[in-house]
Amino acid sequence: MGNVNSHASLAPISYASTIIGFISFTFTLATFLRVFWENLTTLGKANSESRTVLSTLRTELEEERLSLRELKRHQRVRGYEGGPPPADVLAGPQLDYAALHALQISLRRLNRRFEELEEPFLIDGAELDARKAARRRSRSRGEKGGGDESGDDWRVEDLYSAQSLGRRWRWLQSRGEAVKLLDSVNRLQTRRIARQVGEIACLLHSYKETLDEMRHGVAVTEGRMARVVGVRRVD
Structure with a gap:
């Protein structure tokens, strides 16, 4: 009886496995790069x-x-x-x-x-006071230049x-x-x-x-x- 050569039958399977592994690695790398870039973007605009x-x-x-x-x-x-509303109160x-x-x-x-x-x-109180002072100076310059006179010394985001x-x-x-x-x-x-x-x-x-x-x-x-x-x- 002759020997059966299995290399010919295993070659397509090995080739397909290599392609699948490469595609999986590509998707994994792309996902990692996307998450890494999103994290960098979040840090930049934090x-x-x-x-x-x-x-x-x-x-x-x-x-x-x-x-x-x-x-x-x-x-x-x-x-x-306590019961129904008073007669002079609109329900x-x-x-x-x-x-x-x-x-x-x-x-x-x-x-x-x-x-x-x-x-x-x-932020601490000193930094908040500094922001209020900077906003007051900015508003005073705007008033001298004919800008809008309305505005507060601070805003919620200054906290x-x-x-x-x-x-x-x-x-x-x-x-x-x-x-x-x-x-x-x-x-x-x-x-x-x-x-x-x-x-x-x-x-x-x-x-x-x-x-x-x-x-x-x-x-x-x-x-x-x-x-x-x-x-x-x-x-």
Whole structure:
């Protein structure tokens, strides 16, 4: 019996494996280079990006806190927990107590997460005073040159800084958490607005029923007057 040469049958398999391995290595290298470039880009713009994201988070959390506080104040004015609202208070859209309490708990949790997130990027008082002074000087030069006289000594983004390499690296690690936190705040705002819109729709529906009852009452009164006086309504 003759010997069977297996090199001819193994050559195509070996060639295909080599091609697959090369393609896999190429994709892996491309992914690594893309992630590496994105990280370098994030480090490069960490100062401006961190100030923008953190100041937006602080502003939206503060606005949401004030909105929920105003809703709670309106509930107390309307006498929500003690019965119907007073006669001189217009009943408007309001959230029930359970929904408002749940939103406040969620907001407190988001506030705690934000305070932990922003702490490494807060500047000290001396640096904040220096930024205020620089902004005042810039505004005074603008006023002398006929520029806009409006403006504040500082802005929310002046509270943050990521100029050092350590803070830039910290922002690279915290950026994903900041984006998720911003998305959570937006969802909380959407929940509150959706509940308020639902309350407004119910309120408009109740007003429609009241107007229909008033129209019916006016029509009945006109009919009775027509029968008594002998006057017929002309449409």
